[in-house]
Amino acid sequence: DQQVKQNSPSLSVQEGRISILNCDYTNSMFDYFLWYKKYPAEGPTFLISISSIKDKNEDGRFTVFLNKSAKHLSLHIVPSQPGDSAVYFCAASEVGGSARQLTFGSGTQLTVLP
């Protein structure tokens, strides 16, 4: 059973508009959440993260929101640019353990249309 779910395999957005990518989780022990971006034939690159003690974290055009009661997080990209077209993975890690294993969602393909 997937502990991290991205229910939208794909999303298309017009350039300049907002992109909202969603992620749901089931494990209450997750305390740290990350978003990665992946271009074809490259490894995932870290984008932004949030600790469970916060409900929002911003970095330039990217903002991550965390709703712990709903076990839901979202990534907002404003304004969206064609270069943002990529697969976005959300990931979560659990309290405890030294290696901080990450559990990934299945990804959402974002396409930003010029």
Add this chain to the structure above:
Amino acid sequence: DAGITQSPRHKVTETGTPVTLRCHQTENHRYMYWYRQDPGHGLRLIHYSYGVKDTDKGEVSDGYSVSRSKTEDFLLTLESATSSQTSVYFCAISERKAGGSNNEQFFGPGTRLTVL
């Protein structure tokens, strides 16, 4: 970019043959990980290492073994490759921040493995 390389970048092999993938880092990070990426599954952890000669299993470890004899190298071995192991394999590294807080993982470019 974090100094992580993977070799080979592409490999085609036949069922039943042994295969070893190499991950090399120049960051001196303590933790190293092997993932596989398959459509509909995202990235799934195969094995990880928390130091030289210290390794542990991940979510999908069956059919895989690993070794870490030096800080900079983490090897993934398929003892007898099967078609179900056709995938893209990613290595990642991380380091614990001062104070023991959470840390991000940085990924290599990937190895595309095809088992015929």
